[in-house]
Amino acid sequence: MKYYLLAGEASGDLHGSNLMKALFKEDPKADIRFWGGDLMQAVGGTLVTHYKERAFMGFSEVVMNLGKIFKFIAQCKKDIEAFKPDALIFIDNSGFNLRIAKWAKPKGFHTHYYISPQVWASRAGRVKTIKATIDHMYVVLPFVEDFYKQYDYPVHFVGHPLIDAIAGREQVIPATFKTENGLDERPIIALLPGSRKQEINKMLSVMLSVVSDFPEYQFVIAGAPSQDSSFYSSFLTEKNVKLISNKTYDLLSLSSAALVTSGTATLETALFKVPQVVCYKGSAISYQIAKRIITLNYISLVNLISDKEVVKELIQGDLNPKNLKKELRHILDEYQRAALFLDYYDLEQKLGGKGASEKTATLIIQSLKKPN
DSSP: OEEEEEEOSHHHHHHHHHHHHHHHHHOTTOEEEEEEOHHHHHHSSEEEEEGGGGOOOSHHHHHHTHHHHHHHHHHHHHHHHHHOOSEEEEESOHHHHHHHHHHHGGGTOOEEEESOOSTTTBOTTHHHHHHHHOSEEEEOSHHHHHHHHTTTOOOEEOOOHHHHHHHTSOOOOHHHHHHHTTOOSSOEEEEEOOSSHHHHHHHHHHHHTTGGGOTTSEEEEEEOTTSOGGGGGGGTTSTTEEEEESOHHHHHHTEEEEEEESSHHHHHHHHTTOOEEEEEOOOHHHHHHHHHHBOOSOSSHHHHHHTSOSSEEEEGGGOSHHHHHHHHHHHHSHHHHHHHHHHHHHHHHHTTOSOHHHHHHHHHHHHHHSOO
């Protein structure tokens, strides 16, 4: 059968690649065409457009690039029509994907959505669009299944794919990793400033402001796969800071603490049992708009899933050197770390165990075998 996947950022590329592996396992003759990244390309199939070309962050940034976005939408529609997939599979990235879904469903394409848009966080009115345009929804967070029940829209809770991605990685030898990457014997504090240039520029300078206050630690920036190493050169003025690109999981497995930009990385950090401070700072316009439409008590997935403040969130004006230094010292305290590990364990139990990609692939293929 023919599958067309649409992923729009680094996390979507990761989850898309694992879903593709599962589809090929279930359907060895699968013909897969996709919008994604390097990880999906490494699995096989045909890459149409890399997500790096479409990495726009925040409301104002999207508005500034509307011309490019509309060109991508037109290109995508044309390519889907030419390919004629049996299953059209959207992965997160709602701004782009729901536009394609509105067009695709009336044309008779079978639509699947893996990792729900964050309608549970803002603009719940989009549920009406989802119900009208998405045949099958696969959610990876337990509270999202409950959210959709309010709207009489049945979904499949498949567990979180990060559990598989982390469990399936090769173990790191600490001494070897440190030697290969020019690190010394001091404990590591990881800096995860995001994957897009706009957010990295806003986040990383603040994160680096605390480096001189912790000389007993070495700070390591987790370079995003979407950015060249040269992009980070202007941030590497501190002697106590290193850059390691495309090895975030290896880095987290050896880190004592982390400063993390809000997003999927907060959940990844928690699953590695690393104490963290969650950071977020957007443009003034984007932040003011977000304040008016987001209805949640928290911004990090860790706190949302736990339904309490497990990790500290420093947002917009609260994200400053003074607060960041205070909170980092707090999570480096051994008593606080022990309490946090217990919360992290409870969090993992709520995520539904292993096999999210395999469950989703099986459900997609089963749905295609059913008579219309």
